[in-house]
Amino acid sequence: MTVEELRAQFPILSSQVNGRPLVYLDNAATSQRPASVVECWEGMALRTNANLHRAVHALAARATDRYEQTREFVRHYLNAAAREEIIFTSGTTGGINLLAHSFGEAFLQEGDEILIAECEHHSDIVPWQLLAARKGLKIKVLPILDDGMPDLSALEGLLSPRTKIACIAQISNVLGILNPVGEIIRTCHAKGCAVLVDGAQGIVHGKVDVRALDCDFYVFSGHKVFAATGTGVLYGKKALLEQMPPFLGGGEMIDTVRFSGTTFAPLPGKFEAGTQDFCAVPTLMPALALAGSVFADAELQRSGEEVKAYVLDALRRNPRIRLFGDPADPARKVPLFSFCVEGAHHEDLALILDKMGVAVRSGQMCAEPLMDRFGVTGMLRASFAPYNTLREAETFTASLEKAIDMLT
């Protein structure tokens, strides 16, 4: 598939903003959606709208089939062992909050520890802080080195017998580096510590195999990988999920309800209380199917590498630019670039780029501890998707030069 053929599937990419062709480089915040996803979403609402599992009528059966078909699709995509291990959530944040509550209730006692990487998104920090405050736990931080890599030499020393779970992004939403999660998982497991991999960015940049990774939990959002907003997945090993109490109580997650006591549904229903976003969830099928075919497509991979190499080189060559997340091994870098420009504020740059049709993110990117780590108040981030062309990358670097000229 050529990049142009891929782009043709995304109607918004041919639109204009501020009178210029849109160059959308805020993919780490949310991806654009292909027509197949929008059609699936719309088709559910127009033709298959009925609440799940509850009724015997034909429409409800069809909606339930689509929903459970999606679960099997996601299980297969992630190479999970069983359908019970796939929990639908509202997104990465929803998944981590569920996990922090239910894993915390099941396995953490006062004085226990949680290890969190310094590069984590607020969504992988705050739910754990809330849990820590409730239960009297200690949070430890896995430091990030100057090049953006986690300090693996510190890992073993941070893990004590009381460290029950470690939380690390597969790819940080700021640094754009493939973290060595496999190695982290092996080290943690050797010390009896479970591992949550935050896949919000990881799911976007390559095929994920949770069994090969051997992570205990994996979370991601659908909207960052072409699917509908409001969708998400929590993968968890069945043996762990089975021991965890429910997070939200309500419909569909129960077995029997009496005022004298309630018993809960088996997995995965136990963790899916209330009406699910049944119109949106099935869009995970066309979305992940597209992502999978992009990762398997040699032409698109080549074009992605070309864009990455071009932008990386352009940013590195500019002496006024400080790039965050610049590992020695370029294979570890994904096309997500956060940087500061000497003498030009990130907000000013983003405002001017916007006028030129280039959508980038500026600010703290929900990672204030990482901003503090690098001693900055914010950064500019350009995050590329497989549908971004080399030409767009050139427009970005030329527009950036122009914006810098205007400001300095």
Place this chain on the structure above:
Amino acid sequence: MTLEEKKQEVVDEFAMFEGWMDRYEYIIELGKNLDAYPEDRRTEDRLIKGCQSRVWLDWELRDGRLEFAADSDALITKGIIALLLDVYSGRTAEEIAADDFSFLEEIGLRENLSPTRANGLVSMIATLRRAAEETLAGK
């Protein structure tokens, strides 16, 4: 010059610009030329924290008029601040409290002032108003 006349002057000035680039270049120039903010007043309690740019704003009442001093770490925000100070500094609290700041939309700065941008500028205007209201309440 009355507040209304001053605002009209700014609107007329901006009407001459051809496109966004002229407008931004002018604002950036205003930002670069803004009077230096007194360092001893660059304190936490004068800081208006936005998600992106930071704004410092200080004011005092002199001869019945509010005199503002302000700064920002972002240049476009700083330029708009310079514009605001040029219009509103030296006005009475009554004048400022009664104003709706809508002339900023007329000069094409609406998107810079949208609360969804969560920048310091929106909070700054709220603080300008608060300064006026507090002054009135104190009277």
